[in-house]
Amino acid sequence: MKILIDTHAFLWFINDHPNLSNNAAELLESDIDILLSIASL
Secondary structure (H helix, E strand, O other), rough: OOEEEEEHHHHHOOOOOOOOOHHHHHHOOOOOOEEEOHHHH
């Protein structure tokens, strides 16, 4: 499976922000392909 995440979800994930749901965090930590727009960088 591949997922495309937006900028705020990426920032929440890398900063361990409490607004990121547990389900989203588990999905991002799983063995899937995560796609991020170049505009987010």
